[in-house]
Amino acid sequence: MQVEVRSIPGSYLTAWIEDESPDVVITSPWDDTVSEGSITLAGYVADRNITSVLTIANGVTNQITVAGGNFTTGITISGPTKITVSAQDSTGTIRTALLCLDGDMLPESIEKQYGFDPLNPDSDSALTAENEAGNGIPDGYEVLGGQNPENTRLPAFVKAKVGGDLFKDDTDDDGLSDYFEVMLLGPFGDVRYADYNGDGIPDAGDDLDQDGLTNADEQLYGTDPLVADTDKDGLQDDHEVEVTGTVPTKADSDDDGLSDDSEIRLGTLPLNFDTDGDGVRDGDETYTSGSGNSTLGTTVSVTGKGDLGKQLRFHSVATTGGLNTSVLISPVVDISLNGSFDSARITMQYAPAPGLNPANLSLCYYDRAQGRYVPVASQVDAANHTVSADVTHFSSWGIFEVKNLLALYKMVSDYNNEAYNGLQPGIPQPGDTLLVPYDSTLTMTYLGGTAGYNNVFGLWSPFRKQYGTGHGTTPGTSFNLGTFKQGTELIFYDDNGAGNTWLSGPYSRNPDRVAHAYIRPIACDTWLLGWEDMYGGGDKDYDDVVLNLTFTRTARVDSDGDGLYDDVEIHGFKD
Known part of the structure; x- marks a missing residue:
């Protein structure tokens, strides 16, 4: 048996040791969250000959039946309450269990261990130099001991739930604070074990998100140990710490309106609000940037304020506006940009094929209002199998054999019109x-x-x-x-x-x-x-x-009265 005793000089201690397991055990409530209202009291008896227990709470006595060694009942409490559960065992001995509830979030056993009064929700810990009594903070919310800033320490009730030492910042002395292990590592850490996963590497040396920073590094820099790019600026945490010197927890380190990765892409300085010193912050300057989708064979360069290329989105479009796809030479790609721009150039790739004349190719966009693809002035690079065009808007784009496209539209238009x-x-x-x-x-x-x-x-x-x-x-x-x-x-x-x-x-x-x-x-x-x-x-x-x-x-003629107008019978129609 090992007994740990905590005290301060001059205090008096009373210790008692039972020579056997208790016959009556209270299992619920354990966490002491309620001081007013209804609770469920539950527990068990070791002596299976016990058929009932007596409960006393707020001066009210009740006899509760024991079934299969277990008992449970509802009790209404008002304010700090001492609950007594007793029973007579096979030897005629009265066995008793006590439970103190004050609603301060700390279980009675923890309150006694750390010197609090289990019947006073705002009491003083007898084991600390300061007096916490009556400070308006429930005992369970007190932040005790430790040297770390208070906003990086855990309240007493959280420490109690995870098995931590209420007086230490780092219960298992692994170099990671209990706060870091609970709030950031979560299920991948434990305040009680320095090598939680048993891999032979101390928890402080693990790199769970594989971003090149250990947990100890992540704690030092304030980054998320489970996310490789904490600030989601497109730069991995270790790159910001070791290469760019930017702030890994802040997407725009210099607050100039451009994220750190955009500054690197555009050639500005991520730690200088106004790189060129012209009095205009970098985020308000005009740049030409780009993006693309290699699978769809599409790239776009766009000019405007900020890093517009980063905002470009590309999606394959299944529909071709009802066209015979023999005139379509590339995928149809929907290009979108959340914002305005000054100018843009689209370049799309095509696969060369026998009989395909590059001179007949053009970029076309889908005009939803008229339900057809419209060609724009395009430049064909036959050597690299690309077609490019300067555009004023983004929508669904593709490469078409424009003569055949226009001929197809004309045929449909003329044929329908002839009807x-x-x-x-x-x-x-x-x-x-x-x-x-x-x-x-x-x-x-x-x-x-x-x-x-x-x-x-x-x-x-x-x-x-x-x-x-x-x-x-x-x-x-x-x-x-x-x-x-x-x-x-x-x-x-x-x-x-x-x-x-x-x-x-x-x-x-x-x-x-x-x-x-x-x-x-x-x-x-x-x-x-x-x-x-x-x-x-x-x-x-x-x-x-x-x-x-x-x-x-104004008038259509059906000479033979068969329900079909004469012009339809003569010319037919095409749907």
Whole structure:
């Protein structure tokens, strides 16, 4: 038997030793969390001849039946309470167990071990120099002994639960504080054992996250021993400590708006707020950065404020907009960026194939509004099998044989239009004209716009009439433009209020010799008209004013009354 006694000089101790195991044992509650309300009292008796026990709590006595050697009952307590459980054993001896509860989170045995009063939730420890009594801190929340800063030490009740020494920062003397082992190592550490996993390496020397820093290092630098990149800035903890000298617990060491890894990638100094000394913090400067996805054969360089390349995302797109994929030469890749940018360049790879003419290749983006892929000016590097383009937006992109793509669209467009005996143009481009496809009435609906100008829009020919303004007309407002004969060219206008009036159709109609209107079919009866209101064409996304044009045939003939219009029977239709 080994007995440990703690005291301070001048104190009196009373010790007693029983010569046998107790016959009555209380097992619950153990952690002393309740001082007011209901608790479940449970335990067992060693003498199986005992059939009941007596409980006394707050002056109330109850007889509890023992079943299979176990007893349990509900008790209501009010304030610090001393509970007595007693029973008479086979020899006629009264056996008693005591439980003191004060709701301070410390079990009675721990309170007695460390000199607290088990019936006073805010008592003084007889084993410390300071007087903790009445300081407003429950005994279980006291932080006792130790030399570490208080915010890196554990309260008494936590130390008690994990088997730690309430008076020591490092119970097992392994160089790792109990706080570090409990709060950071968690299930991979134990305050009682210096080599928790028994691998022959002290816990302080383990490197659980394999970041090149031992647990002792991680404790020193304040990093997470289970995460290789504590601050999630893209730099591993050991690299920040040993190479860059940056703060491994702070993603932006110099608070300049750029994360440490971005500074290294962009060539700025991660510990200098203003690398070039121009008075502008690094995070507000303009850079060209990039990213890519080798599996999808796509790279993007982007220019703008900050490290935009880090924010680029690439995803494979399964849909090809209903196209025959024989015209598609690469994967379709959805490219996204959370933020604005000044300019960007996309480069995609293709696999060379017999009969493939690189001169016919172009990058195309998927225009959701018209449900088709739109080619952009592209540069082909036949030697390296890449196609590149400068772009103004990100969406779904792919490499197409553009002549075949346009021919396919034209075939579908013309074939469907023939079913209506109309004159719908083929593949739309800015500057195309719009001819009335058949005798019909025309409804124009304002869909909205992004322009800063308050554009006035309307019809220029065959008659001139204003219908609305970009800022004054509610999106969704429709206008009946009247009835028109098949083959009539409709010319629309946009007046930006800054001295410029733009006409739809060929660029030659406009003083800057730029096509400002983009008219494209989105169904056999419906066209979309988008305007660019800036002199010179602006950003050419044709969304400053957007209008929907819907034709309604004035008369269709079914001569034989079979339910099919004559033009459908003559020309057929394609779905």
